[in-house]
Amino acid sequence: MEQIAAALGDTARWRIVELLAERPRSVGELAESTGLRQPQTTKHLQSLARAGLVTVFPLGQRRVYALESAPLRSLEQRLHGLIETIDAHSDERDVLARYRAAIESESELANRERWADGRAFTFERTLPAAPDTVWHYWIEPELLESWWAPTTMTITDCRIEPRPGGDAVLEYLDADGRRYRSQGRVHTALEPEHLVFDLSVLDAAGAVSFTGNYDLTLTAAPEGTRLRLDLTITDTAVEAVPYIAGIEAGWSQVLDNLINTITIEKEVQP
Known part of the structure; x- marks a missing residue:
């Protein structure tokens, strides 16, 4: 899961993932759409492949990359769990917010x-x-x-x-x-x-x-x-x-x- 998060943490790789979500694409197509050079695009695709996010299909002289949904679904479940945990403990965050406001208010009086x-x-x-x-x-x-x-x-x-x-x-x-x-x-x-x-x-x-x-x-x-x-x-x-x-x-x-x-x-x- 950490590898998936790290792979998606790069802006360029995130854009590649967005493009591959629409349909499989070749390195050349991705490079043209992102404005990257092909060697850079290839390195980003390799990082995504190591994280299990993309699969490469050799088609003769072409290599076409497709996005895998399963790792993203796993990440979605983890994020959903985090959101539920945050919501379940929102009262503790509220206590901190009230405490900060109280400190600011009391500081004006403590002269x-x-x-x-x-x-x-x-x-x-x-x-x-x-x-x-x-x-x-x-x-x-x-x-x-x-x-x-x-x-x-x-x-x-x-x-x-x-x-x-x-x-x-x-x-x-x-x-x-x-x-x-x-x-x-x-x-x-x-x-x-x-x-x-x-x-x-x-x-x-x-x-x-x-x-x-x-x-x-x-x-x-x-x-x-x-x-x-x-x-x-x-x-x-x-x-x-x-x-x-x-x-x-x-x-x-x-x-x-x-x-x-x-x-x-x-x-x-x-």
Whole structure:
């Protein structure tokens, strides 16, 4: 398949393929129609033949080339599969587009320190598990690690110690190996319904980019648990633009991860 794609990647060869799609032609005809010299045309035909795209028919002193449809149909199927995959994951492209727009918008506001202080967000979800189960997904490191980062990230340290003064830490690597760390303290931990903590996002030098103040409530519901997460921003540095811009999409994604993780766990339990 790579050989077919490479053969079709040349403009001159693509024009030859278009001409042969109409009918078989000789080297001389192809050279005249493309404006190439015959030796050049012959070399292009040889490349197409090696890729299985054309067949040569010796007819006495003439050599006539015909296009083969089977390799093109195989390429069509591969391309169709790619298109279906792109369409199936179009929401991820949309997230990137919204994130870029958010960065541009936030950049216009970030002209001073603490420019986003007081910014508030609220996230709500209904989860298919009892509050005590959901609680454990927040305070047990192995369970927390299973959902508490976008899927493209690798968590290297995460914990929320469910006691006043306990550590709150999230550290992960992106696909390029860059490290991101957030750390803070737990203020309230009332199992299994209320968890309050803060997390300061640190830059490469260890300085605070911004602090997120989180208030999590879990309420029993007929469907399982209603989750509400309130987030307020403080200590905002000018350089925090990409972090602030990604809060809405990032937390929406990881909370969806939490729902999916709990749902899958329920399905595999005997």
